[in-house]
Each structure stands twice: as structure tokens, then as C-alpha cells.
Amino acid sequence: MATTPAPFAPFEWKIAWRYLRARRAEGGVSVMTWISLIGITLAVFALVSTLAVREGLRSDIVQTMLGANAHMDVHYRRDLQAEIPKDHLIRDYDDLSARLADMAGVEDVAPLVRAQVMGSYQGRNMPVDVYGITLDDLRDYPMIAEAEDSWGDLARFGEGVAIGGALARQLGIGVGDRLKLVSPDGARTPMGRSVRVSAYEVVYVFTSGQGFVDQSRLYMPLSEAQSFFNREGAVDQVDLRLSDPLRAEALILPVLETAGDRAYLYTWRDRAGGMIRALKMQDNAIFIVLAILVLIAALNIVSGLIMLVKNKGRDIGILRTIGLTQGAVLRVFFICGASVGTAGTVFGVILGVIFALNIDSVYAFVDWASGSGVRDLEANGFIFPSAIITASDVLSSVALSMGLSWLITYFPARRAARLNPVEALRYE
Template sequence: MASTPPPFARFEWMIAWRYLRARRAEGGVSVMTWISLIGITLAVFALVATLAVREGLRSDLIQTMLGANAHAEIHYRRDFSAEIPVDHLIRNYGELVETVGSLPEVTLVSPLVRGQVMGSYRGRNLPVDVFGITLNDLQNYPKIAASQDAVGDLSRFNDGVAIGAMMARQLGVGIGDRIKLISPNGVKTPMGTSPRVSAYEVVYIFSSGQGFVDQSRLYLPLAEAQSFFNREGAVDQLDLRLNDPEQVAQMVLPLLRSSGERAYVTTWQDRAGGMIQALKMQDNAIFIVLSILVLIAALNIVSGLIMLVKNKGRDIGILRTMGLSQGSILRVFFLCGASVGTLGTLFGVILGVVFAANIDSIYGLVDWITGSGVRDLEANGFFFPSAVVTFGDVSAAAGLSLGLSWLITVFPARRAARMNPVEALRYE
């Protein structure tokens, strides 16, 4: 008794390959095959490239935000219920810096004094958010210390202040000018607290890429900030930087255990929760829209297969009379459609990855076409993010394309398998 051939046997692949490469004179649909292949390739390419640029945008935004801000902050709660009221200041910050800094994921612990004052220069006034910090700690914030558009000398920080570029423009301040800081909580006298006014030389002007930082932030040496804000021997908070900012949520509990009972921790994810949620919603919308493009491209496979089944009716009848089962016929035409979807997906993923890897060259092409540099276009409101390819994005795009192309191929393949061989050969 003859044995039944296994599914997807070699002869099934041979028949499917012959149908795919058949010329029009032989009743094939090679033109539709190429159209389907190109459509799937372009749709998957668009999906992979868009997801890569979106991930690059997210990465750029986070890097820009974290380049000038802490990954996590440790604060102390006020306690007015005790016999002796306790304020929010951290007075044992030297010990706390050593304790928290010993945690394996912590790379930097910066004692910080914060206060809000009024900045003034030649009749111009602006609210200023003062950060009291040491020079060594400030140099670990790349968007401040390594700002591409910075002017001045950060090594002279202990002799003056560092301010944001937008603040400098609004106040009309340049390097070497002296900016006045006016605090309502100043010198304590027998008559009460009088405002404190101090003038500091501007030694460094940075551009972090964040408008609210460049417009309102001023860095003051820690010792001077402690004196200016009456924080002698104390700080307002500890700023932390971690090896992996994305894992900051897992560090909250260890930080609380190391910081004492009155401590609480805020993270960059807490501060940027709205932005992260908005990006996530945008990601979902982009994926859905581009998935529709993949579906439209995959429908071309159905059209091609329907035409192929119609043209190959006589062949189907002959194959059935030779002993091929309905399952074999179904698998032959399934292989025709699935092969196009698989090859299109593969080519699309390759093109998308190549596009992402050469995004700078793409921007160079934009420069050549428009005749303007990227920086000029960015100054006019255009944004050129980097492109980051992740395994998850590629897997999602490839899985979507393969799933759709394989699924919709089943329907015309079933139609071919159910064709009556007698009807197919009646008029032959």
C-alpha cells in the first residue's frame, strides 16, 4: 500500500514555485506576483522605518530630558506634629551620599540646594529657579557640561553662575556680566527677615535643548547657595543618576530603605508621566495606521491568487485526477501566497533596518534636496530625530505582515482545493 506523502512535500514546493515564476503565456500571473511582493516590501519597510524613527524620537526626548535632570530625587518630609517641628532639610547629607552611593545601580549622588528667586539685569526681571550644586557634580550632566552651543568656561563655575541660553537672551546677559538674584527670604534681623540681594558674574551659558530649563534655570556653587538660602550645613534634596534610567522604578524601594523614615523618592518617570503616556498613545496610533497599509498590500496577494486559481483550473483538475488530495492542492496555493508574503516581509525588514542605520545619510540627502542644513531647518521648527531599531519593533512588524499574508492566503487556496476536477476539465 502506497504511503501518503507528508504535508509540504517537495513536489508541492516545486509546483508552487513553477506557478510563481510562470510567464503570462503559460497562464501565470508573474506581474501580480511582483506587484504583491513590492507592495508587501514597501508596507513593511514603512512600518519598520517609522517605528525606528519613533523609538529614536522617544530616546532623544528622554536623553535630552535626563541630560539636564536627575534620574531620581530623594527628599525629606516635613513633620510639624512632633514636639520640635522638623523641616524638610537634609542635614546628614554627607552620610546619606555615601550610603546611597554604595548601591550598585547608583553612579552619582549630588547634594542640591533649590530655591526660587528673581533675576535682574539692567531693569529686566525674570523668575529664576536656582540649583546649588558642586562643580564636580555639575560636570556629570551632559546636556549642561557638554552643551554644543555653550559659551564661557565651566571650570570657572566656583567664581560665578551658569545660566540657560534663553534666560541670557531675555535678560540681555552675556559672559562677564553680573546678574542680581533677589530672594524674599534673606537676611534674618531682629526686625524680621529682609530680602537678600546678591550679584554674581555669569561665567557659563548653556543650551540643554529643553526650553523650560534654558529659560529658568541658574546653577550656583553649593556653598554659596547654602549661604544665600540660609541652608548652612544642609541641602534640600539629593539628585541621583543611575546606570539604567529605564529601571528607575526598581530602585525606589532600595533608595527608601537607605534614606531613612522621612525620605520619599521621585523619579524622572513621575515627572514625565504625561509625556510618556502621550508617546505610548502615539505609538499605538501609528502602528494601527501602518498596519492598515500592510493589510492593503497583503490583499494584493489574494487578488493574485484568485487570478492564479482561475488560470490554473485545468491544471488543478489534472492534478486531482492524478491523485493529489485537496490538502495538497490547498498547500500548493498556500505556498504561492505565503512565499510572496514571507519574501516581501524579509525584504521590507532589511530595507527598514538599512534605512534606520543610515538615517544621517538620509538627512544629508534632505540637505542636498532642500539646499538648507539640518540645523537651519531645525531652527525653523523641523525636527530630525535619530532612528533606533529594537528587536520588539522588528518582531511586531514582521509578525503582523507574516500573520496577515499567511492568513488571507488560506481563503483562495481553499477555493482551489474545493474545485471539482470534473467541472475543471469539462470544457478542456
């Protein structure tokens, strides 16, 4: 008793391979096969490389946002209804900092005094956002300690203050000059609080690349800030830098449990929520547009298969006559289309990964071709983000391309399987 061959038997692969490499004179569609292959390859290449650049841009933006800021801020609530009224100041910050520093996932802890004052120099006045911090903690902020451009010596931080480059330009002040700070929150007197005025030498000027930091921020030694703002023995907040900022939400509850009942938190996502949402919307739009591009490229496979089915009508009739089932014929033509889609996907992923890994060479070529330096191009609005390949992006690209290719291949293959052998051989 004869047995039915298993699906995707070797002879089905041999027939499909013969059809794929057949010349047009033999009834094949090798030109359409190549067009389909190249189209899928370029579409997947565009998808993978764009997703890599998108991920690199996201990483660059996050690093820019976090380079001069904490990943998480710990604050205390006021409790004026308690038996002993309590303000918002953190007076046990040494003990709190030690407990937080021992937590898994916490890389650095920095107690801060924060306040807003007026900065004045030779008749020019600007609002200033003051951060009281120790030198060791300030060195942990790379966009400050290792700024794009800097003047002065950060090692002299204990002798003066460090200010943003844009703020220094607006005030017309430089390293060695003395900046006057005016705070309305001075000492208490019978007539109310007095205005407090002090002058500090500017020992370090930095350009972090973040406009809002460079335009308003001033760093002052923690002990001096505590004295100037009446925070003796206390701080306004404790800043945390995490080993993985993207997992900040996972640490919220453990940090709150460690910090106590009066604690509440702000994460970097709370501060940059609008930017994160905008990036997410941009990601979705990019993926949809590129998915349409892949679909258009995959439609070439349908065109090629329809032509192949038409040219191979006589062959289909003969194969059906000698005993091939409809399922076997369907699988033969499905293999033809799916092979093109799979090969194009593989080649596209390889090209996309090569592009992402050599993004610096691509930028160097653009630099050479344009005849301008990268800094000049960036000044004119060009962006040169890094490229980061992630497994999720590659897998989503592969799934999209192969899914579309295999899905649309089914319909012309099904048409070939339903071809009546009598009709196919009637005029032969």
C-alpha cells in the same frame, strides 16, 4: 499498501514554485506575483523604518529631558509632630549620598539646594530657579557642561554663577556682568525675615536646547547656595543619575529603603508623565496606520491567488484526478501566497534596517536636495531624529506582515482545494 505523503512534501513545493514563476502565456500570474512582492516589501520597509525613527525620536526626547535633569530626586518629609520637630532639609546628605552611590544602578549622586528668587540686572527682573551644586556634580549633566552653545568658562564656576542662555538674553546680561539675586527668605529678625540681596558674577552661559531650562535656571556653588538660602550644613534634595533611566521604577523601593523612613521620591517619569503618555499614544496610532498599509499590500496576494486558481482550474482537476487530496491542493496554493508574503517581509526588513543604519546619509541627501543646512531646516520646524533598530520592533513587524500574509492566503487556497475536478475538466 500506499502511504499518504506527509504535509508540505517536496512535490507540493515544486508545483507551487512552477506556478509562481510561470509566465502569463502559460496560465501563470507572474506580473501579479511581482506586484504583490513589491507591495509587501515596501509596506514592511515603511513599517520597520518608521518604527526605527520613532524609537530614535523617543530616545532623543528622553535624552533631551534628562540631559539637564536628574533621573530621580530624593526628598525628606517634614515631621513637626515628632519629639524634636524636623523640617524638610536633609542634614545627613554626605552619609546619604555615600549610601546611595554604593547602590547597583546608581551612576552619580548630587546633593542640591533649590530655591526660587528674583534676578535683576539694570532694571530688568526675571524669576530665577536656583540650583546649588558642586562643580564636579554639575559636570555630570551633559547638556550643561557640554551645551550646544556656551560662553565663558565653566572651570570658574566657584567664582560666580552659570545661567541659561534665554534667561541671559531676557535680562540683557553676559559673561563678566554681575547679576543681583533677591530672596525674600533672608535672615530672621525681630520684625520677621529680611530680604536678602547679593550680586554674583556670571562666569558661564549655556544653551541646553530645553526651553524651560534655558529660560529660568541658574547654577550656584553649593556652599554659596547654602549660605545665601540659610541651608548651612543641609540641602533640599539629593539627585540621582542612573545607569539605565528607563528602569527607574525598579529602583524606587531599594532607594526608599536606603534613604530611610522620611524619604520620598520623584522620578523623571513623574515630571514628564504627560509627554510619555503622548508618545505612547503616538506609537499606537503609527503602528495601526502602518498595519493597515501592510494589510492593503497583503490583499494583492489574494488577488494574485484568485487569478492563479482561476487560470489553473484545469491543472487542479487533473491533479485531483490522479490522486492529490484536497489538503495537498490547499497546501500548494498556500505555499504560493505565503512564499510571496515571506519573501516580501524579508526584503522589507532588510531595506528598513539598511535605511535605519544609514539615516545620516539620508539626512545628508535631504540637506543636499533642499539646498539648506540642517540647522536652517530645524529652525523652520523640520525634525531630524536618529533611528534605532530594536529586536522587538523588527519582530513585531515580521509577525504582523507574515501573519496577515499567511492568514489571507488561506481563503483562496481553500477555494482551490474545494474545486470539483469534474466541473474543472467538463469543458476541456
